[in-house]
Amino acid sequence: MNKINRLMCSLVIIGTALLLSGCWSKKELTDLAIVAALGIDKNEEGRYVGTLQIINPGNVAGGMQGGGGTQGPPVSVITGTGDSIVELSRRTSRKLSRRLYYAHTNLVVISEELAKEESISSILDPLERDAEFRSTAIIVIAQGEKASDIVKILTLIDKIPANKVIKTLKFTERTWGENISVSMQEAIKTLVSPGKELAVSGFRISGDVDKGKKMENTQQTEPSSLLYTGSLAIFKKGKLIAWIDGETARGSVFLLDKLNASAIAVKWERKDEAMVYELIRQKTKVMAKMEKGKPIVSIKVQAEGNIGEARVPIDLTNPDVLLKVEKVIEKEIKKEITMAVKQAQKNRSDIFGFGEALHRTNPKEWKKIAAKWNDIYFPEVKIDIVVDAFIRRTGLRNNPHQVNK
């Protein structure tokens, strides 16, 4: 009897362990539509239009199956309309023979129009809430374009357009530094923080959009239509309010401490862009404090790099000269940062997180001013920038050719 009881007991335990697990959702690979990118627009009626970039696996990784995989496009696009994101996603099933699978969606494209009209946090909510959707997906804004067009353009080299967008962002952030790649998780974290506003990169299309949707676009050396990174979108309370680009954008990336490497052209003895400083690493520290009821932010930049180009006669073997060059570089970096801060102050949007810094050092004061931070205090912030640039090497050459003549 005892033995039977024990057996029953263990059966019940094993049974519950198996049945309550929730891992029963078996899905075969051939029943999945792998969504690579999701583009969200708003149509004239004010409803959401979702454009799903779905991977055609056979055309991406053909290999030995069906004789080379280049007959069809690597991705197909399905659109759905709805009053909510979930609705449009579900409605696409009328057009699709497979179950939508969002776990590999790495890119969310939001149209500029939509981002200006309403806070993007309402779009990000269903995406974050979904169990499959990854919060590491990268967000970009379709700058002056429809999000659906960005998703539809076929790309070279990286066959899946979503990958092309993500990798372009990642590498330009690392090597040029005017754009940043922001994941959904980071965006949401910034959106809910009172002391920081969101900045997201834009993406643009060059050339003819209609040609870009055809396979011919990938069968020429110079594609008729190309996706490229645009400016940096500045948000306020979740809505897009301005675009910044060029040196201002780079100054912002400096302040966000996301800059990895870049090339900074500097003036030398009245010649503009006489030398190029190749930044290889940098560290930016932002400290904030309250003084006499006014916030003061001190910014400390430590930059390290090489001389990448020297077009004027200059004796680079002389340490004193190098010190002078460093001073010039420091001035240039300081200028870019100042420009970025001024721009942000003009937009009344604290994309650098000065508020957060203040919150950390002075939580009591912060509570009092948090509500009025962006509009009253942030535009008045006094900044104090200290840049310490260091030339590690001058490249494989010492002096430019002109010196020896």
Next chain:
Amino acid sequence: MTMSLFSLSKKMKKLKIQKKPAQQHDLPAKALQSSLQEQIDYIKEKTGNSIDVVIRKLQLGDGKSAAVVFVEGIADSKAINDFLIESIMNKHPVHNSQPIFEILLKEVVALGDVKEITDWDNLYLSLMSGESIILVDGAQKALSASTRGGEHRSIQEPGSQVTVRGPRDGFTESIRTNTALIRRRIQNPDLWLENMKIGSVTKTDVSMMYIKGIAKDEIVEEVRNRLKRIEIDSILESGYIEQLIEDQPFTTFPTLYHTERPDMVAGNLLEGRVAIIVNGTPFVLIAPAVFIQFFQSVEDYYGRADIATALRFLRILIFFISIIAPAAYIAVTTFHQEMIPTQLLVAIAAQRETVPFPALVEALIMEVSFEILREAGVRMPRAVGSAISIVGALVIGQAAVQAGIVSPAMVIIVAITAIANFATPAFAVAISARLIRFGFMFAAATFGFYGIILGVIILAVHLCSLRSFGVPYLTPMAPLIPANLGDTIVRLPMWAQKKRPRLFSDNKENRVGDNQKPQPSQSRGMVNSALEKGDQDEQN
């Protein structure tokens, strides 16, 4: 009706039980007759006039007739001719006062092991094991002389456990050769050998070997008792014994180690284990066996410690691959597609597009066809074997993929599983991994990784529940014995392995002395003087 049937079958069982002992005691345990002719007739009757039972009649010096009986083939005919027949015929005993047997024993038979026999049971036992029987007319006893021999396989390199470095000799089918191979390695009187005959019909010699003072008495006693309680008609291989004495019959894991290598047996005896040697098979059993032992190779001890440790880690990894690889593939492709990088997922998805089966069926097709191939490869005659492997490789590797029945990724998975399985050093564990793998595949197909983890937990619990002669199977990891961890997954250098396995050895003495760690000589004087001498030589 059913009741009566049930009781009937019960009665039948009882009847059978009652019958058995009667069969066993077919041989009369009676004493020898005194007449030589009667004795010879009796032997002839008992052996059914088999022509390999040779009965050679002789005339002793004092006119008495005698006979030498032996079985041709299992007795050494040269020894019988030279030291028995010839010396009996040449001998003319002078003093008749002494009993004839004493003369034979002391002066005539020039062989080492000679004993007196008084009853038929022992006579047949000796005769059938290859000894020669000397019968003398008028005596109610016989002499048996040890003339075991005949043809058997010479010592060869063991086929099942090949090493790069290490001795090349392997056990043979002859028990005496095998015990000698072990004795040659451990030249110590404390190496004890206990012999028994098991099998009511086959009367197979089974010996247990251990080192007195190192092996734990309780374990030796346990092995002895388990061997003694065996009642079976035949023992044809040590596997028979293994199945009759193991602790837990319902497991796929081996709880006794078997090996063809004498050096391995010697090493295990020195750790306090007991070897069971069975006549007629080169496979010697070692008890008790622990799980980690099956991932160790003798070569680990002959090579460098660091390399041996790395290899042992690899073997554990291999074991898990051979159990889990196909299951993990199934789980990933049917449940957890989010776990693999997008590019890889797309690549696998592209391969799966044309495959008409769910992942489990695909995996089963491949695994089963591979098992068929392997079985065919093992059982086929050597000459046909290569044909099988070519056909198999073509069919499984290429045609199946091109026909769209399986995906190339699955072929890779099956291949890596198979290779991992072959790389497991102990065949007994490899074959159990082969079986468990299918269970894991079904668990993965039903519950994904959750199922695999459940399977691993069940496996761990099962392994923890196993015992080998009372020793927990996962010793020294569970229960944890820190002093013995030096020879598990890691293998410490010889000078650092001081203690014997605590659970099967009572011996507390260190195995190596203190300060055995080698190091360079303290002074550099030797080198320096040699250098100076060299310099001087050059100057001269």
